[in-house]
Amino acid sequence: xxxxxxxxxxxxxxxxxxxxxxxxxxxxxxxxxxxxxxxxxxxxxxxxxxxxxxxxxxxxxxxxxxxxxxxxxxxxxxxxxxxxxxxxxxxxxxxxxxxxxxxxxxxxxxxxxxxxxxxxxxxxxxxxxxxxxxxxxxxxxxxxxxxxxxxxxxxxxxxxxxxxxxxxxxxxxxxxxxxxxxxxxxxxxxxxxxxxxxxxxxxxxxxxxxxxxxxxxxxxxxxxxxxxxxxxxxxxxxxxxxxxxxxxxxxxxxxxxxxxxxxxxxxxxxxxxxxxxxxxxxxxxxxxxxxxxxxxxxxxxxxxxxxxxxxxxxxxxxxxxxxxxxxxxxxxxxxxxxxxxxxxxxxxxxxxxxxxxxxxxxxxxxxxxxxxxxxxxxxxxxxxxxxxxxxxxxxxxxxxxxxxxxxxxxxxxxxxxxxxxxxxxxxxxxxxxxxxxxxxxxxxxxxxxxxxx
Ligand code: UD1
Ligand code: CA
Numbered sequence: 001x002x003x004x005x006x007x008x009x010x011x012x013x014x015x016x017x018x019x020x021x022x023x024x025x026x027x028x029x030x031x032x033x034x035x036x037x038x039x040x041x042x043x044x045x046x047x048x049x050x051x052x053x054x055x056x057x058x059x060x061x062x063x064x065x066x067x068x069x070x071x072x073x074x075x076x077x078x079x080x081x082x083x084x085x086x087x088x089x090x091x092x093x094x095x096x097x098x099x100x101x102x103x104x105x106x107x108x109x110x111x112x113x114x115x116x117x118x119x120x121x122x123x124x125x126x127x128x129x130x131x132x133x134x135x136x137x138x139x140x141x142x143x144x145x146x147x148x149x150x151x152x153x154x155x156x157x158x159x160x161x162x163x164x165x166x167x168x169x170x171x172x173x174x175x176x177x178x179x180x181x182x183x184x185x186x187x188x189x190x191x192x193x194x195x196x197x198x199x200x201x202x203x204x205x206x207x208x209x210x211x212x213x214x215x216x217x218x219x220x221x222x223x224x225x226x227x228x229x230x231x232x233x234x235x236x237x238x239x240x241x242x243x244x245x246x247x248x249x250x251x252x253x254x255x256x257x258x259x260x261x262x263x264x265x266x267x268x269x270x271x272x273x274x275x276x277x278x279x280x281x282x283x284x285x286x287x288x289x290x291x292x293x294x295x296x297x298x299x300x301x302x303x304x305x306x307x308x309x310x311x312x313x314x315x316x317x318x319x320x321x322x323x324x325x326x327x328x329x330x331x332x333x334x335x336x337x338x339x340x341x342x343x344x345x346x347x348x349x350x351x352x353x354x355x356x357x358x359x360x361x362x363x364x365x366x367x368x369x370x371x372x373x374x375x376x377x378x379x380x381x382x383x384x385x386x387x388x389x390x391x392x393x394x395x396x397x398x399x400x401x402x403x404x405x406x407x408x409x410x411x412x413x414x415x416x417x418x419x420x421x422x423x424x425x426x427x428x429x430x431x432x433x434x435x436x437x438x439x440x441x442x443x444x445x446x447x448x449x450x451x452x453x
Contacts, residue, residue, distance in 0.1 A: 086200070188210060257278070406421060
């Protein structure tokens with residue numbers, strides 16, 4: 001048995017030309033997180049002793065994004081990229097020469113730690129030179145095939161283009177994920193020959209090379225969804241759909257109530273407590289935290305925001321970064337909240353913008369209230385105390401403070417601080433002319449007729 005350190009190589013130097021745009025392939029998002037972030041999150045979860053990311057020259061933006069997920073990451077530059085075998089060769093100096101090297105692709109975001117762990121354990125238990133993760137997706141088009149010998153053991157990996165019809169139908173698909181004996185990798189990676197057609201060195205050839213030297217190789221089947229590789233925009237959208245399906249199911253299994261889970265869009269960093277209700281067509285982005293027992297009503301958009309227990313949001317509400325609702329808060333339709341804290345039991349039920357502010361517990365914010373937080377140059381804060389009543393259509397011109405228990409009359413423009421317990425009202429006097437409506441209508445009708453001629 002050749003147990004020892006676990007190292008990971010993540011290949012991401014490919015051009016990703018099939019994505020047909022300028023963004024590096026592994027910076028495309030699934031669930032709001034770049035593909036490379038999903039893969040590095042996995043290597044961290046696996047507790048890899050070393051992780052090496054293989055990039056091509058000029059891919060600094062990928063390196064920067066990657067480091068946000070793994071600070072200790074090592075980077076190897078493949079210049080120029082000449083295939084997956086060549087990519088691993090470029091990483092050798094950074095890898096241990098004992099134990100197991102896991103090869104992962106930056107474009108395979110759905111892989112789980114438990115599946116990779118199973119692959120590594122199988123290789124070590126059977127002292128195989130290489131263990132390959134195979135899969136049986138509904139459509140295996142484009143994937144390499146795992147060829148087996150008469151005994152049923154893995155004998156070679158054949159790229160899709162080179163596989164005959166029989167192998168395409170019978171062989172498992174190659175997910176690309178491999179667990180390789182570190183010393184054998186070192187010995188064999190240099191022996192991989194150039195594939196003249198594409199001018200590339202295929203890592204997949206390592207299986208046949210190991211077999212020629214009398215070492216065994218094994219295939220381990222994993223869930224096909226986990227091996228889904230992203231080479232095109234269509235496959236990226238498929239990866240998103242598969243990711244969403246899986247996460248929705250996990251949340252349902254954990255006790256989150258979602259009557260129409262297929263309409264709810266989750267982000268990689270969302271956390272939802274058991275018993276929270278997520279109604280139809282809710283979209284989460286970034287680090288959203290929804291407490292157990294909260295309710296997010298239909299068509300709401302929640303990004304980098306927190307919703308406390310027994311709070312209700314929506315329908316049609318938007319919580320932007322830094323919105324923090326404590327317990328029992330009610331936020332209703334067409335309310336937008338950004339960088340603002342709403343204390344226990346506070347209410348903002350209709351058509352309101354609360355930005356850069358704090359609303360104390362028990363306060364009621366009337367319909368159409370706006371915090372005027374931006375003067376064209378800088379953002380300013382609005383501080384509202386506890387149990388304050390803000391009448392409808394109030395403009396709070398920040399910076400401004402409203403003390404606890406104050407009442408602000410509807411339609412007020414609040415340009416200076418309001419003290420605790422005060423009543424504040426700014427209102428132009430109402431002018432009424434008795435019976436004047438009919439006169440006015442006549443005049444307007446005449447003007448319209450004259451215009452028509
Ligand atoms: C590869 C496998 C194929 C498998 C499929 C699974 C090979 C030869 N083929 O094909 O058997 O079914 O993945 O998704 O391995 N890369 C580099 N440097 C290079 C070339 C590629 O780092 O010179 C990286 C890419 O950025 C990518 C990964 O390696 O992350 C795989 O390359 P890609 O071109 O996507 O291979 P596939 O054609 O998908
Ligand atoms: Ca690929």
